[in-house]
Amino acid sequence: GQSDQYFQVDTTTGSDAAWSWLSGNLVVPHTFQCDLSSVLVYVEGAPIGVDIYVDDAWAVESAAAPVVENLIGNSDFEGGIGGWTAAFGGNISASTAQAHGGAQSAVVSNRTGTYQGAFVDLTSLVEQGSTYAFSAFTRLGVVSSGDVNLTALIQCASLADQYLQIDTLTGS
8 A cells, every 4th residue: 555665775887898786785664664565676777778787696684673562552543542642732532534454543633733643652661772663654634735743752850851853744
C-alpha cells in the first residue's frame, strides 16, 4: 500500500577504459515501517544505448538489525485507546471510520490548537542516553491536505520543556 522507494546507494563516473567501483550501505526498513515485498539492487544510469557491464558484485550484512520490540503496548488501537491521551485538549476515541491496519484507529476530535493530538507516555519504558526509532501512520479528516508532525515532549527537572520534532510531512 505504499509507493516504491528508490535509494541511491552510490554514484560514480564510469568509463570504457577501466572498471569503476560502486559501494555503499542500504538500511532495509523494519517490519513496522513497511510490508516488504521486494528489495532490488541494480546498476543503472548510463546513457541510452550504452552497454553496462557488471562483475564481482557482492552483498554482506554489515550491521545486524536491532531486536525490534514495540514499546507502545497498544499501537494498533484494536483494543481501544488504553494508554493514549489527547495531548493538551481535544477528545480521543477509537474509530472504525478509518483504519490503516485492522478494524479501527484512534481519532482526536474537538481540537482547538494545532499542537493537540494523540500521545502515549513512554517515560517508564525508555532509557536515558539511548536512541529510539519512532513511526506512526496518520490520516487527516475533512481536509484534503495539511501538515502533520511527530513530536516528542521531554521534561527534565529544573530545565525548560523540550519539544523535539521527529518528523513532519504533508498529510491527506
